[in-house]
Amino acid sequence: MRKPFKVIKLSIAHLATYIMLLLACPAMGQSEVNSSSAWAKLPSILATIKEPVFKNKTYNILDFGAKPGGIIDNSKVFEKAIQKCTKNGGGIVLVPSGKYCTGPIHLDNNVNLHLVEGAEILFNTDPSVYPIVHTSFEGTELMNYSPLIYAYNKHNVAVTGKGTLNGQGSNEQWWSWCGKNTYGWKKGMPDQKEDVNKLMDLADKGVPVAERVFGKGHFLRPNCIEFFECTQVLLQGVQIVNAPFWVIHPIKSSNVIVDGVTIKSHGPNNDGCDPEYSKNVWIKNTIFDTGDDCIAIKSGRDNDGRRVAIKSENIIVQDCKMYDGHGGVTIGSEISAGVSNVYVENCVMDSPELDRAIRIKSNSRRGGLVENVFVRNIKVGQVKESVLGIDLHYGVHGNQTGTFMPQVQNIFIENSMVKNGGLYGILAKGHAGYPIKNIRFKEVTIEKVETDYSIENVENLKFINTYINGSLMESPKNQ
The missing domain is CATH 2.160.20.10 (Single-stranded right-handed beta-helix, Pectin lyase-like)
Incomplete structure (x- = not known):
């Protein structure tokens, strides 16, 4: 039975x-819809998309021991500043001018990560520093390397400013995993094909997401910025370069604003912005120069x-x-x-x-x-x-x-x-x-x-x- x-x-x-x-x-x-009537509904949709609001309190990463120069790892510094900020009800985590090397940054409720002009965050290209989290690869959920900036089930979050987020994707790291010669892959090097097929098979069989574990020993590249099941999100003003994979990925999120961002990323599958399972997403004043x-x-x-x-x-x-x-x-x-x-x-x-x-x-x-x-x-x-x-x-x-x-x-x-x-x-x-x-x-x-x-x-x-x-x-x- x-x-x-x-x-x-x-x-x-x-x-x-x-x-x-x-x-x-x-x-x-x-019969088809009426386009004039559809456009008339747009203002009411936009009126529902509110920018996040933050407390007027600043947490400068230098005060938490950040070291500029692009060599010393500042992962713990970002973590401490963000946790202190959210614990105190939120505010601005400030990244001053300079180059700051770090692993993944995990945002929390009511936090605005703000990069001033001249600030550049350089993300580590060592896969081992990226923990396994609930994420997605090409439309399929899995447990995989954390996105470079990641917010999971958060409310009222932002990344703003005039600084640069540098994923440091290149033919030497991340990009070659796509398995294409044009991105530095050569016979005998790791590539994603076997892992993609395995992931598709697990999804087709209905294997629970928690059991679709990849990461170490596998070669599915992480997303650059991912808001997963988030509400009231703002990404504004920053420049994003050289992402490992998809650049901006709101998934299962609502009321998302991408405003005045500049994306220059010509790696494989470097889509600029990929809203997925998401509602009320407003992308405006943004420049896209991408590899996909x-x-x-x-x-x-x-x-x-x-x-x-x-x-x-x-x-x-x-x-x-x-x-x-x-x-x-x-x-x-x-x-x-x-x-x-x-x-x-x-x-x-x-x-x-x-x-x-x-x-x-x-x-x-x-x-x-x-x-x-x-x-x-x-x-x-x-x-x-x-x-x-x-x-x-x-x-x-x-x-x-x-x-x-x-x-x-x-x-x-x-x-x-x-x-x-x-x-x-x-x-x-x-x-x-x-x-x-x-x-x-x-x-x-x-x-x-x-x-x-x-x-x-x-x-x-x-x-x-x-x-x-x-x-x-x-x-x-x-x-």
């Missing part, structure tokens, strides 16, 4: 996700995403600049729990090394429903591949086919100007029986592009007062 009972128990564990997916299917047949997607909105990978079943929603991107990267604003590919209500406006995207402006990626192993993406007033100087790219056959790490069909609907790009769109204005590939629905280009001008659009399994693509290569576009017939 035990075996049937086990099967029933597993089904119950996944029931909420399957119901969510089933409920999403009828929505695909409904500039912004990549996530919601878990494969069975792990369906297990968690928390979609990312109300993600706002305003007044940002995107230079090098795989995509300016990307949704996916770890997208299994879905994404709703993404707003992008007043951004500039321009680089010969920027592949796409707006990008959505998934496949039938990851699934997920992406809906209601609103883009307006963007300026694209140059991209390589496409202005809008939607690839629902996206594949990495071997077999990426399954029975969880990805669905995309209501993608609006309006009042935008593109000088050089690369190969395609729109490159969109859906699945038979699960078409991509409701793409709108309204008041868009693409001055130069090789092909207007290339679509497969797309329903209800419309051009409204849109010009491509000097011609007024007509909506395709027989969709």
Whole structure:
């Protein structure tokens, strides 16, 4: 009798996700949303996102014995200052001008880690100094090396100032673990492939996160800055360079502000900002120059995403600049729990090394429903591949086919100007029986592009007062 009972128990564990997916299917047949009404809701969403507030009390790390110079380890100093600050009700942990070497920094409630101009934190590249914590790797939860800056289940936290956070990622440390020659990997050196496959297998089998233990002896790189299950978060003003892996990763968090940050990090998988399972995330006035997607909105990978079943929603991107990267604003590919209500406006995207402006990626192993993406007033100087790219056959790490069909609907790009769109204005590939629905280009001008659009399994693509290569576009017939 035990075996049937086990099967029933597993089904119950996944029931909420399957119901969510089933409920999403009828929505695909409904009429599209109204973009004007959607934009009218934005002020009320922004009004709910409050900056954290801190006591006017400062804890200078020099008073706790910090030694500048970039050689002496200051890990215990940061720990003592942060614990004293939070114990006394919070305030500012001040990092004065100078270079400070440290291991991971763990934030606590009501603490603002503030780097003055001229301050630089150099993170140790020795994996042994990073404890094992509950974290995530490419959309799958696990126990792994601590992120360089980590806040777990905290409230009212911030990293601010005009200083620099230097992950010191390089081909000599961290980056080569990706297993690619371009990042210094050579045959016989450690690489992540075996560990990635092992982690995926553990997640597919439903092994509890606490038993997915990696870290020492394994080669899954840590995230740079991770806010895990946090509320009221601010990351403001700092420069972030040379991250080991994903740069900014709010996961299962809400009311997050990323404001005026500069990211220059060209390592492998160096996404600039990856909100995952998160709600009410406001990314503004930020510069992205990255080795992967500039912004990549996530919601878990494969069975792990369906297990968690928390979609990312109300993600706002305003007044940002995107230079090098795989995509300016990307949704996916770890997208299994879905994404709703993404707003992008007043951004500039321009680089010969920027592949796409707006990008959505998934496949039938990851699934997920992406809906209601609103883009307006963007300026694209140059991209390589496409202005809008939607690839629902996206594949990495071997077999990426399954029975969880990805669905995309209501993608609006309006009042935008593109000088050089690369190969395609729109490159969109859906699945038979699960078409991509409701793409709108309204008041868009693409001055130069090789092909207007290339679509497969797309329903209800419309051009409204849109010009491509000097011609007024007509909506395709027989969709």
